[in-house]
Amino acid sequence: MAIRPILRMGHPLLRQSSRELTPAEIGSDMVNTLIQDLVETMHAASGLGIAAPQVGELVQLSVIEFTGDNSRYPNMGDQKRTVFINPRLQVLEAEVQGFWEGCLSVPDLRGLVFRPKKVAVDYLDEKGLSHYLVAEGFFATVLQHEFDHLDGVLYIDRVQDRTQLAFVDEYKEFILAQQPHGEVD
Numbered sequence: 001m002a003i004r005p006i007l008r009m010g011h012p013l014l015r016q017s018s019r020e021l022t023p024a025e026i027g028s029d030m031v032n033t034l035i036q037d038l039v040e041t042m043h044a045a046s047g048l049g050i051a052a053p054q055v056g057e058l059v060q061l062s063v064i065e066f067t068g069d070n071s072r073y074p075n076m077g078d079q080k081r082t083v084f085i086n087p088r089l090q091v092l093e094a095e096v097q098g099f100w101e102g103c104l105s106v107p108d109l110r111g112l113v114f115r116p117k118k119v120a121v122d123y124l125d126e127k128g129l130s131h132y133l134v135a136e137g138f139f140a141t142v143l144q145h146e147f148d149h150l151d152g153v154l155y156i157d158r159v160q161d162r163t164q165l166a167f168v169d170e171y172k173e174f175i176l177a178q179q180p181h182g183e184v185d
């Protein structure tokens with residue numbers, strides 16, 4: 001287990017699509033070690049989600065975990081640690097909601113992104129068991145952000161109004177105080 005370097009925007013691996021993990025790989029030492037590395041790396045960076053391509057592994061694997069006391073994204077509720085393997089996302093409500101997102105691969109920036117407010121996800125967990133969940137609000141945005149990484153997409157691609165892109169310090173000083181939108185990783 002190890003804290004892995006996080007690739008930053010500009011690294012070509014962040015722009016590639018990830019392959020599915022095979023049934024034989026799920027539960028293997030290789031994949032379990034990668035999951036542990038993702039968790040440690042996410043915690044070390046105070047992130048609330050991370051996807052395997054962010055550490056240079058082009059497989060469909062993401063971990064999400066956050067609590068209301070996360071230092072980067074306070075007061076956004078709790079989501080227990082969940083491992084998503086080969087996720088398939090379906091939009092249940094096309095109406096969009098806006099959150100100020102950030103990304104461990106795009107340090108020091110926040111941008112306002114509008115995404116569908118309610119989604120469903122089919123996925124496998126670290127044991128290979130299949131699950132279905134429905135998410136709305138902030139969690140729905142986090143899921144879409146993380147799964148975008150598996151398609152080589154960064155949140156910054158989805159910032160429609162580039163006046164709504166800011167450095168974190170300026171975001172906190174000038175924007176958060178005015179409109180307490182949420183944020184993501």
Ligand code: ZN
Nearest residue numbers: 103104105185
């Ligand atoms: Zn990200």
